[in-house]
Amino acid sequence: MCMTADPMVQGGGETVLHRVEARIKVVAMVTFVILTAGMSATPYLLAALGIIGLLAVIARMPVRLLAGRLALVVPFSVLMLVVLPFTVPGEGVALAELGPLALVATREGLLQAQVLALRLANGVLAASILTFLTPFPVLMNALRGLRVPPILVTLMEFTVRYLFVLADEARRMQLSRQARDFRPRGFLWHSWTMSTLAQMVGVLFIRSYTRADRVYQAMLARGFSGHQPVRAGARVKASDLCWGIGITAAALTLRMMEVGGGMWLQLLK
Amino acid sequence: MAAVIEVEDLYYRYRDGTQALQGLTLTIPTGARVAILGPNGAGKSTFLLHLNGIYLPQQGKVRLLGRSLDGKNARWAKSQVGLVFQDPDDQVFAGTVWEDVCFGPVNMGLDAGEVERRAGQALRAVGMEDLRTKAPHHLSYGQKKRVAIAGVLAMSPSVIVLDEPMAYLDPRGKDNLLAILTRLHRDGTTVVVATHDVDMAAEWAEKVIIIKEGRTLAEGSTDLLTDPALVEAAELRFPVVTQIFRRLGNMLPPPHPKRVEEAAQYLRTLLEGHHK
C-alpha cells in the first residue's frame, strides 16, 4: 500500500483532531458516550457537555452544524419534559388542570427529564463530532478494523449508499403524481389519498427488492464471494494515543468524581 | 479469426415460467466489436448474464476460450469477461469511487500493490482519476457509468460486455463512451454491446447479431441493418442515414450507406460525377 496518506484510511485533516487515527477516535468517543450515559448528576453531565464543547472548538466545528444536530434531539427532550414530570411519583411542585383531569408535576420527574435530556444531548453531540471528524468511508473502515461484524458495517454502507437512490425514486414518483394533479386530501379518513400513498410505498418496496437482486448480481459479476477485506489502518502514532487516552480519561474522571462525590455527600449526612 | 465465445443452442427459463432464451446460437470473434441487437424482451440481458457464469446454461452450451462454462469454472469466467450493467446504480455500490474500482481486483485475490495499480489505471482510462474520493451518489449519471466501466476494466478482462451502454447518456456522454470503447478495442479487448440502438450499432460495430424471442435471427456484417425483411422481422428500424437514402427511392440504387462517413463518401462521389 502506498505510504502517502490513503484517503480511505485517513481522512484529510484541517485540525489536530481530524488527523487522529480513525479507530482511536471511534473508541474514544464511544467510551465517552458510554461513561457519560451512566451519569445522573446534573453538574457532571454539564461538565461532560463542556468537554464536548471544547472538542468541538478544537475541531473547528461550525456552530450551525452543532446546533442543527442538537435540534434533532429537541423533540424527544420536549416530550420527556412534558411526560416525565407528570408520571414519575414524588413531591408535587406544580398542578396542571385539563378539564376534569388534574395532573401533578413532581420534582423527581423534572429532575429525571433533565438528566435524560442532558444524556441524550451528550450522546448526539459526541456522535456528530465523530462524524464531523471522520469521513463516512473512513469511519466504516475503522469499524471493520475494530472487528465490528462485517455484515453490520456492510449493511450501514449499503443503507447510506441506497438511501439516496431510494429517496430519488420516491421524489420522482411524487413529482409524476403531482404532474397528474394528485394532492393529499386528508389523512386516514381519505381513502383515495391513502390508497395512492400505500401503492407508492408498495412500488418502492418492490423496486428496492428487485434492485437488491441486481446489485447482488453485479457484485457476483465482479467475483464477490462473501467477504470484503479491511484496508490496513494508518500507523497509530503516540500523539493519536494521547488524544484517545485524554478524551477517555476526562470522561472517566467525571464518572469517578460523580461516584466519589456521592459517597462524600453520604459521609456528611 | 478464432472465436472467444461460442454459444450453442442455449435455453433459459425464469422461475416464473418465462422462456427467455430458446435455442440461441452465436459466435463472438476474438478482438471484434460486436453489437447484439434486438427489441425489448428479446433476451439480451438474460444472455449477457450467461457470459461470465452468473446464469449457467439450463440447456445448450456457452464456450469461453474453448472451455464450456459450468459451476466449476464460473469464477475463472468472471476474471475473463467483464460485465457492465445497464444501470450504474446497480453496479457502483461502494462508499467511494476508489473503493468501488478496487472491489473486483480485491475479489480476484490480487495483492494490495497490484490492486492500487490496476484501479489507478482503470480510473485513468475512463478519465475519472480526479474523483476517486467522491461518493457515487454525488456523481452525474455519465460519471457513474464511467466508474462502472472502470470497475470492470480493473479486472483486466479479455472480453468486456456492456448492457445498453448508451441509455440515458447525454450526447457528450455518448461520445465519451464511444471513445472509451474504441480505445479498449484498439488495445486488444473484445467489446460486446447489447442494444436496440441501431444507429450506434451501424456506426460502431464490426459484427452484428440480431436476436428476437430468445433466438438468433441473423449474424453478420452491419449490412444486415439495411436488409428490409430482417429489420421488419426483428422489430427494429433502419439506421437514420439509411432511412434518408431509402426515401430517395429509385434515384439512388442500393446498397444504401448506413454510417455518416459512408454517406458523406457516397454523396461526394455522386456530386463529383455530377460536376464533371
Ligand SMILES: Nc1ncnc2c1ncn2[C@@H]1O[C@H](COP(=O)(O)OP(=O)(O)O)[C@@H](O)[C@H]1O
Ligand atoms: N428476473 C426475471 N424473472 C422473470 N422473467 C424475466 C426476468 N428478467 C427478464 N425476464 C423476461 O425474460 C425475457 C427476456 O428479458 P431480457 O433478457 O431482459 O430482454 P432484453 O434485455 O433483450 O430486453 C422478457 O420476456 C422478460 O420479461
Ligand SMILES: [Mg+2]
Ligand atoms: Mg435488457
